[in-house]
Amino acid sequence: MNTSIPRIPPPVLFLVGIVVMVLLNSYFPIGRWLHYPWRYLGIIFLVLGFSLGLGSGLYFRRLGTNPRPGAKATLIVTTGPFKYTRNPMYLGLTTMLIGTAILLGTFSPVLVIPIFFILVQTQFVLREEKLMEQWFGQPYLEYKKKTPRWLS
Template identity: 35%
Template sequence: MPTSWKSPQPPLLFLACLLLGAALRFIHPLDLGLPQAIRLGLGGLLLLLVALHGGWGLLTFRRMGTTPEPNGVASALLTSGPFRWTRNPLYLGLATLLVCFGVLLDSAWVLGMALVLVLLLDRLVIVREEVRLRAQFGKVYEAYARRVRRWL
């Protein structure tokens, strides 16, 4: 696919994976078998982590005056905040949120869709973003990409 094609919207990819996992759960339930107390505790912890990490990522975008829109033009290369540890904290948050739903719903299907989401984000969104960032920021982006992992 040409890199000039627009990337799908990550929240829509998340929603599609969640709905597909829920549909599979409805058709053929495949439970994780976790006790309710563990599901609620772990799910709540994951939700808190997603909110804190994702909020920090969005605040970093806002503070630097650039857009989180995957098809937008970046006005700054983000290397601070959560971007010190991962080049894609918001996408990591979406994948973690899907894990959270899998745990809360006690569904191996929904949990497994987190891997599908990571693959979709990696191949359909991140690769295109990286091409644009390399073209825009050149050697500065290359050095950043060597220093900070794409995911974790």
């Protein structure tokens, strides 16, 4: 497997996803599935996702390792949010996309979520895992065994 990380970082893919969601909602709305006031539930997902993503990145920095995709890790972070998921920053971005889709309330923006998820999974997560295995060996494999990639 190719372990080189794409130059376009996940937060940029996320922002492109938001723009595409808004455009799809504006120009190709497919069936309104959620009406006010229920659409405001999306704000909860946005806040949770933002908190998880930003908090995880800050946690990484506090422990002295670089959160940038593909950057040489100095340690395996197994505490905080990383105790529950190996990818809390990506999970935070995905949760914010879900929140945006709920806020917009039509089916068309929902189409962006699996595309984003697949891109992050194939272009970042799997490649980063291979790098972590190369850098840390058995300790990382043990962490992989006990901590889900996303959520369990």
